[in-house]
Amino acid sequence: MRRDEMLNALELTAWRLRGAEKNPPPPIKIASGTGSLERGLGGDAVSVSPSPPTPLQQGEGEASPDTRAQRIAQLSWDDFASDVASCTACGLCKTRTKSVPGVGDVRARWLFVGEGPGAEEDKKGEPFVGQAGLLLDQMLAALGMKRGDDVYIANVLKCRPPNNRAPVPQEADACRPYLERQIALIQPKIIVALGKSAAMLLLNTEASIASLRGRVHGYREASLVVTYHPAYLLRSPADKAKSWEDLVFSKRHLESLG
Numbered sequence: 001m002r003r004d005e006m007l008n009a010l011e012l013t014a015w016r017l018r019g020a021e022k023n024p025p026p027p028i029k030i031a032s033g034t035g036s037l038e039r040g041l042g043g044d045a046v047s048v049s050p051s052p053p054t055p056l057q058q059g060e061g062e063a064s065p066d067t068r069a070q071r072i073a074q075l076s077w078d079d080f081a082s083d084v085a086s087c088t089a090c091g092l093c094k095t096r097t098k099s100v101p102g103v104g105d106v107r108a109r110w111l112f113v114g115e116g117p118g119a120e121e122d123k124k125g126e127p128f129v130g131q132a133g134l135l136l137d138q139m140l141a142a143l144g145m146k147r148g149d150d151v152y153i154a155n156v157l158k159c160r161p162p163n164n165r166a167p168v169p170q171e172a173d174a175c176r177p178y179l180e181r182q183i184a185l186i187q188p189k190i191i192v193a194l195g196k197s198a199a200m201l202l203l204n205t206e207a208s209i210a211s212l213r214g215r216v217h218g219y220r221e222a223s224l225v226v227t228y229h230p231a232y233l234l235r236s237p238a239d240k241a242k243s244w245e246d247l248v249f250s251k252r253h254l255e256s257l258g
């Protein structure tokens, strides 16, 4: 697909793209935070946000949540997917068809984090392979990127919540060590939180996506940018241009890191 075709697929006009590149959303300062670095587009530190660990739900057969988290924190890539596949730390193991650990370049600079597998992902064991995934792939392609090439894609939850409902806190907490291990193994330069569940987990905030976009947050050593979830964009196409701005902003930020 040609670039203009991709942008058409995203329903983004060329002037919007040029506008986004010339006028990225300005960095906005926020008042709260105690943990990780936030930066403006030029790399200036502007404030910090917390991401303290929350209690883990105890998995069946694990001595304690801490023991489980410590074990997961030592997993190699060779053992990662099979560990996820045998996880019984929350009730979603009972209804999953396949677990969905994540996909992509394990040395990627970009990590995209969604919410949780849907029906297609549950069947295939790969994240973002349904309609929302198609949109994500189109957005990546419009940026000159593709999954698997300097891009890794993961979810907050590795197993499908019934009826695609949002994760409940116990599920997100139980799955957190897996995402943390993925981040530690990949060491991405930039994490893009796709939607509220990812933003909540990674930034430990209840703030809206609208209030979190347009600035660079931090997660450990990585920069973190928040944008809308592709499934939301399918329901609210008017916000596609904002997400596109966020991705252009992220790319420019990554380039500014050198």
Ligand code: URA
Pocket: 114, 115, 116, 117, 118, 121, 126, 127, 128, 129, 130, 132, 133, 155, 231
């Ligand atoms: N939505 C998500 O958040 N993740 C997927 O993998 C698919 C849809």
